[in-house]
Amino acid sequence: MAKQIEVKELLDSGVHFGHLTRRWNPNMAPYVYMERNGIHIINLYKTVAKMEEAGTALAKIAASGRKILFVATKKQAKEIVSQQAERADMPYITERWPGGMLTNFVTIRKSVKKMAAVDRMKKDGTFNSLSKKERLQVDRMKAKLEKNLGSISDMTRLPGAIFVVDTMREHIAVKEAHKLNIPIFAMVDTNSDPREVDYAIPSNDDASKSIEKVVSYVADAIIDGITSRKEEKKEKAEAKDAKETKKAEKAQEVKEAKEADEAKTPKAEAKATPEKAAKAEDAKASKEESAKSE
Structure with a gap:
């Protein structure tokens, strides 16, 4: 499982800092611990519980072989999310969210195929063989597609879930996932509505240290899921090999037993032949004697 998260670690990373009290969303009330200097403070014990819950769910999705799409287009999250997503071998969007990325996935896949x-x-x-102008146009098109869609080139079907940093900024991605019933995991600050996502992690989604702490934990959970999938496949393959080996050994034993029986049969027949011959001679002699007496 992913490393146990400690409240002190989250505190040191500034995960507990929310938004200004005047900008808060009342639906975040259950996750607010207190108010300090006009800023809401997030209850980190609830954050830990939600992180563990989200980590367990993400590990299961990864273990099933599905992809988790990371979405974060804000400046302070781009690099962190791209690094962690690549570490977990998952697709990500850190540039502008392409409209219809999920709801019109077939068209997006066509754009990805253009790069190929x-x-x-x-x-x-x-x-x-193209003219200089045509080559320039093709290169520009490729560069644009690579920038916006290069990170999802290996995503051949809709993701099993999406992980979002800042649901307010990525509201289009959240809406598209809702339409397709794709589970949504997200870092939710005090100005967001946690009801919009399936797994809300109450946390500061503006500070880079806070984002790194949460996203790295999520990536670890996904890697654990992938590892367990590989181990399960390995165990199944070993069990299959053992079964086939046992079957082959049994077949060999049957074959050897059959050969042994066949080897014994001529000897038995040879052993029985003199006895049969003696009996035949006795029967012949008794027949001759009975004929003479008559």
């Missing part, structure tokens, strides 16, 4: 088509053109030499 350009790569093929460069490999087979077709690219060099």
